[in-house]
Amino acid sequence: MSKTTFTNLSSEKQERFIQAALTEFAANDFQSASITAIVKELGIAKGSVYQYFDDKLDLWLYLKKHCEQVKLSYIKSIKRSEYSDFWKFYRAMYANGINFDLENPLCSQFLYRVGFKEMSPQVMPHLNTWKKQANAMFCQLIEAEKKAGTFNKKNSTDVMAHFMVTMSMSIAELLQKKYKVDFEKNIKKGKPLFGGNSKELMKAVDELIGLLEKALK
Amino acid sequence: MSKTTFTNLSSEKQERFIQAALTEFAANDFQSASITAIVKELGIAKGSVYQYFDDKLDLWLYLKKHCEQVKLSYIKSIKRSEYSDFWKFYRAMYANGINFDLENPLCSQFLYRVGFKEMSPQVMPHLNTWKKQANAMFCQLIEAEKKAGTFNKKNSTDVMAHFMVTMSMSIAELLQKKYKVDFEKNIKKGKPLFGGNSKELMKAVDELIGLLEKALK
DNA sequence: CCAAAATGTGACCAACTGGTCATTATATTT
DNA sequence: AAATATAATGACCAGTTGGTCACATTTTGG
Numbered sequence: 001m002s003k004t005t006f007t008n009l010s011s012e013k014q015e016r017f018i019q020a021a022l023t024e025f026a027a028n029d030f031q032s033a034s035i036t037a038i039v040k041e042l043g044i045a046k047g048s049v050y051q052y053f054d055d056k057l058d059l060w061l062y063l064k065k066h067c068e069q070v071k072l073s074y075i076k077s078i079k080r081s082e083y084s085d086f087w088k089f090y091r092a093m094y095a096n097g098i099n100f101d102l103e104n105p106l107c108s109q110f111l112y113r114v115g116f117k118e119m120s121p122q123v124m125p126h127l128n129t130w131k132k133q134a135n136a137m138f139c140q141l142i143e144a145e146k147k148a149g150t151f152n153k154k155n156s157t158d159v160m161a162h163f164m165v166t167m168s169m170s171i172a173e174l175l176q177k178k179y180k181v182d183f184e185k186n187i188k189k190g191k192p193l194f195g196g197n198s199k200e201l202m203k204a205v206d207e208l209i210g211l212l213e214k215a216l217k
Numbered sequence: 218m219s220k221t222t223f224t225n226l227s228s229e230k231q232e233r234f235i236q237a238a239l240t241e242f243a244a245n246d247f248q249s250a251s252i253t254a255i256v257k258e259l260g261i262a263k264g265s266v267y268q269y270f271d272d273k274l275d276l277w278l279y280l281k282k283h284c285e286q287v288k289l290s291y292i293k294s295i296k297r298s299e300y301s302d303f304w305k306f307y308r309a310m311y312a313n314g315i316n317f318d319l320e321n322p323l324c325s326q327f328l329y330r331v332g333f334k335e336m337s338p339q340v341m342p343h344l345n346t347w348k349k350q351a352n353a354m355f356c357q358l359i360e361a362e363k364k365a366g367t368f369n370k371k372n373s374t375d376v377m378a379h380f381m382v383t384m385s386m387s388i389a390e391l392l393q394k395k396y397k398v399d400f401e402k403n404i405k406k407g408k409p410l411f412g413g414n415s416k417e418l419m420k421a422v423d424e425l426i427g428l429l430e431k432a433l434k
Numbered sequence: 435c436c437a438a439a440a441t442g443t444g445a446c447c448a449a450c451t452g453g454t455c456a457t458t459a460t461a462t463t464t
Numbered sequence: 465a466a467a468t469a470t471a472a473t474g475a476c477c478a479g480t481t482g483g484t485c486a487c488a489t490t491t492t493g494g
Contacts, residue, residue, distance in 0.1 A: 225441090
């Protein structure tokens, strides 16, 4: 997971490298992402990449861990115990997730790829870790809510968890459809992923959460 | 869309070719799918492919249309008017969809890729056509149900449609999670996608539809 | 039976890929 | 200032790709 040569680099250089690599890996899947394209963009020699990382997979894993940590920093601050109602808690978590998207479009796009689109055989063994974690977390939450009586006990926990995880992550697509947000364009122009219309956006989110609520409680 | 040279081929040869191409394009995204691999598998010359199709994209588009037609043949037989209850109708449609999966694992896997995982820039303009159609169809259905009073009028049609389409298509993932069905393995072994446990499967489907029903009515 | 049309072929091409490594340049320490 | 350790380089490699085209083979119909 990244050689000392990379960690020894000045943090500016590291950041520049990460940005360039992320841009490439956010726009292409593992197989198609090109190391050559990254070094060309950075104006460095290809050999340098292999002074920093063992190989392409090593770089990918580093980027993945990096982005996951950034995302985690947005989410872990929200605690269930600080909210009276589960759905208020859920909504707060969601809002933070959107903040993450707005402030880290590249990370967001890359993780979207990793979580939803990636199927390259080389990385298959390293997928699902995040989704599995999210799923496990939701299962735990749901069990607790069942005990508290706010969730329907008749439905199996894993189906409910699947329901929530899927809908949570599908919001992006809804927004693309409903508001014709063009993520790719926004990324290329350096704009925030949602182009700025967060209010409209939260309305759609609210409606979707409302549906979830009706389904599960 | 495919040259006369291909349509002139005996239907056995056509079928063999389609199977081989589909196998490759079901297992790899557009960029990574290899024409060389297809001709090697078939034992024909690479030049032949370009006697049949203009280029890689032309072949892909042909496969897409082919699979969509096969899928459509399973779905179009189900008519809303023949069911008293929307959810019975929906369930019947879903059962037919699963039949399609069982009987055409390669088509199914390929369409799954096209609809969910594909992001190769070359094919981007040709994506979403199916999803858009599905979405439009659901919007129409929902509007009708709203008028009949069986769907909640307070929720916007497009959010509801998104809800249904997303959940419908996510079933595959749920089954992978819940029953640890390994699609890739089943495909390689020539088994049906779900390995045969259709009963267990329909139970999960029923539960999910139950959740949808609660959310929307 | 032969000519003409339709199919099939595979060596070949340019463009790319991830990865290597001997060499050079730059810091750091003695 | 010399010696050593660290970092950067880019020509080069073997392997891949989609696509071409002059040629060989087969099928067709007069």
